[in-house]
Amino acid sequence: MMKQMILAxxxxxxxxxxxxxxxxxxxxxxxxxxxxxxxxxxDRPHHVSATRMNLEHQPFRPxxxxxxxxxxxxxxxxxxxxxxxxxxxxxISGTYYGQLICxx
Numbered sequence: 582m583m584k585q586m587i588l589a590x591x592x593x594x595x596x597x598x599x600x601x602x603x604x605x606x607x608x609x610x611x612x613x614x615x616x617x618x619x620x621x622x623x624d625r626p627h628h629v630s631a632t633r634m635n636l637e638h639q640p641f642r643p644x645x646x647x648x649x650x651x652x653x654x655x656x657x658x659x660x661x662x663x664x665x666x667x668x669x670x671x672x673i674s675g676t677y678y679g680q681l682i683c684x685x
Contacts, residue, residue, distance in 0.1 A: 608659040609634070617655035627662075627681040631655045632674075652677035 607620030615633055622628040631652040649671070653664045656679055668680035 610658040619659035632676045
């Protein structure tokens with residue numbers, strides 16, 4: 582039992598390799614030197630999510646600009662649509678969700 586717990590703890594603390602991050606579905610864009618992954622959020626139309634990829638594994642570095650502004654810029658760069666700022670949400674994991682406003 583103790584051996585299984587140690588193995589599980591070691592498995593959970595292992596860093597995620599960059600190749601596994603590249604396999605995620607979505608569009609990678611760069612905003613102010615930060616890489617963001619923008620993907621459609623579930624089956625809801627015109628809803629996207631934006632997650633900053635911390636490839637350098639530096640959790641305490643200061644952001645260049647507020648991360649909400651970076652997320653909006655990443656969503657706009659990946660989709661070509663603007664984001665309804667009233668719909669912007671941030672999860673506890675740091676992923677931003679927003680509704681797009683696309684003009685035809």
